[in-house]
Amino acid sequence: DAMVIQNPRYQVTQFGKPVTLSCSQTLNHNVMYWYQQKSSQAPKLLFHYYDKDFNNEADTPDNFQSRRPNTSFCFLDIRSPGLGDAAMYLCATSRVGWAGGYTFGSGTRLTVV
Amino acid sequence: AQKVTQAQTEISVVEKEDVTLDCVYETRDTTYYLFWYKQPPSGELVFLIRRNSFDEQNEISGRYSWNFQKSTSSFNFTITASQVVDSAVYFCALSEEGGKLIFGQGTELSVKP
DSSP: OOOEEEEOSEEEEOTTOOEEEEEEESSOOSEEEEEEEOTTSOOEEEEEEETTEEEEOTTOOTTEEEEOSSSSEEEEEESSOOGGGOEEEEEEEEOTTSTTOEEEOOOEEEEEO | OOEEEOOOSEEEEETTOOEEEOOEEEOSOSSEEEEEEEEOTTOOOEEEEEEETTOOOOEEETTEEEEEEGGGTEEEEEESSOOGGGOEEEEEEEEETTSOEEEOOOEEEEEEO
């Protein structure tokens, strides 16, 4: 089945140690999104790619970067994780012009120690 | 600007009761999409329904039903004869055509046996 896959499911990283979360898709969707969801809060959009065009949300900290080397893969890099970056990170995809459909991965739950 | 409001932060019901989750939205676009997602404790977002702004027909799927009223900018979700497995956080979300998905704050539903 076509899907959005996030690895790993759980990630523990040390305070200040760079960490990368990955997302892959087999849907051939041209838009990929990264959301951050802290405990008891709504998912918050960090950035998205429309093909190779990167779109950063205005309030996304500089500590968060992203790479999309090809259509299928998208990475979230946290350069110096702080305790406040502990959250669930959700990847989603969509296809522009397709009736507003979004497909979410299962998420990566990040713990910072 | 888009905004989604879920005024109910937490709801607790006893099994077999009916429960309605409220959602009110704001948008300037005439074309938009509304969604409901379920998020169980495991964290993944489970897609429940998508409606476009031109389709105000209410929908029923098993024990779930949705009432979309453009006149009041509301898209409410009712679970009939609730079950313990319905316990989760439910998110209402909005996207404008070709745009980002914006979530409400979520309603945590607890169904007690």
